Amino acid sequence: MKLARRTAHIDPFHVMELVKRAVALEHAGRSIIHLSIGEPDFTAPEPVVDALERAARAGHTQYTAAVGTARLREAIAADYRRRHGLQVDPSRVVVTAGASAALTLACCALVDPGDAVLMTDPSYPCNRHFVAAFDGLPQLVPVGADTRFQMSEALLRAHWGPNTRGTLLASPANPTGTSIPFDELGRIVAAVRELGGFTIVDEIYLGLSYAGTPRSALAYGDDVIVINSFSKYFSMTGWRLGWLVVPPALVPTFEKLAQNLFICASTLAQHAALACFDPASLAVCESRREAFRERRDYIVPAMRGLGFGAPVMPDGAFYAWLDCSRFGDSDALATRLLEEAGVSLVPGADFGRHEPQRWMRLSYATGLDQLQQAVERIGRTLGPG
Ligand SMILES: Cc1ncc(COP(=O)(O)O)c(C=O)c1O
Secondary structure: OOOOHHHHHOOOOOHHHHHHHHHHHHHOOOOOEEOOOOOOOOOOOHHHHHHHHHHHHOOOOOOOOOOOOHHHHHHHHHHHHHHHOOOOOHHHEEEEOHHHHHHHHHHHHHOOOOOEEEEEEOOOHHHHHHHHHOOOEEEEEEOOHHHOOOOOHHHHHHHOOOOEEEEEEEOOOOOOOOOOOHHHHHHHHHHHHHHOOEEEEEOOOOOOEOOOOOOOHHHHOOOOEEEEEOOOOOOOHHHOOEEEEOOHHHHHHHHHHHHHHHOOOOHHHHHHHHHHHOHHHHHHHHHHHHHHHHHHHHHHHHHHHOOOEOOOOOOEOOEEEEEOHHHOOHHHHHHHHHHHHOEEOEEHHHHOOOOHHHEEEEEOOOOHHHHHHHHHHHHHHHOOO
8 A cells, every 4th residue: 555655754763662672671570760751750630630530420521612611721821821920812722632732733734845844953753743744844953052952043043944934942842851041032933033934832841840930932922832731740641631822813723723633632631621720739730840850950960970961951841861972872872771770761863863872861750769779770880980
């Protein structure tokens, strides 16, 4: 059977082979510490679970409006007001099946065949593929420690070409755990506006920021498209619930695309998510944010002590982007650490093409005791730093 050409532009995750091997080792009785996981080790706050149960028993299971329930859209808008001091009209909020569906809708709405979209290298692997799924061209911008592994206005202008239609950013980012300095983000938005393009900012990790109060790109104008999710800050990955805030004029387009592509996001999850904004739930999420910060404060210096490079202190999410060049190629090192130390990390190859063999992603979405054990094991395998 002939497959669509676009499928050739979508890569599988390299790391899956490593994950399969880790699972096989575990089945054979080995203890494996997983520092490769891209989701919180916590689960949904208790009030959300209670709300889910109530919604299910009350039979709230029919489809909702494609853009989400009015109550959830209002609750999300109210949260921008309360926690960010931003006025967002609820009609601009489009509720989706996670940030993934939000990114799908945004690319479906904005990317024509042959359109280039600027994104950093390294970045979240699926970003390349959301663009490729609509026959667009992901245009990778190599970034380094000098820009905190992030886009800058200068890089954006230098890479903007005749086919470039916009940029897809994430702040804080996966795999680096770094944010775009807020002033710089403002300059990027202004430059894109001047160039007549679109700016999409994935703020899925914004709630997990460790340097001051998180600030949303929505502050820079109604024309910025912001994506967020209940997956990370609220520890609800499998609930499949997220949202976009889109410019007022684009709402009808996003609505008709959402109707046709997804019908709606999970109704039960939408009902339960209202409880995310209860003070009790927010208090739980804030204490988890502190737990992540504590883990970061332990793991980054500890990995530096073992001889890994961490030229930039990550300021968000639960990732550290580590330079492992001292120990050789990141693919070979990931295999060695798994086989010999029983610790799994993700080599750089999945995240881009810029020096992937030099970098590894460490996820600290696991308890401090596990992190300490991992450091001990890696130290024993690699010798003194
Ligand atoms: C940067 C980034 N964006 C989006 C997603 C997808 O999240 P969701 O579970 O909300 O679809 C992830 C998941 O790891 C991510 O790291």
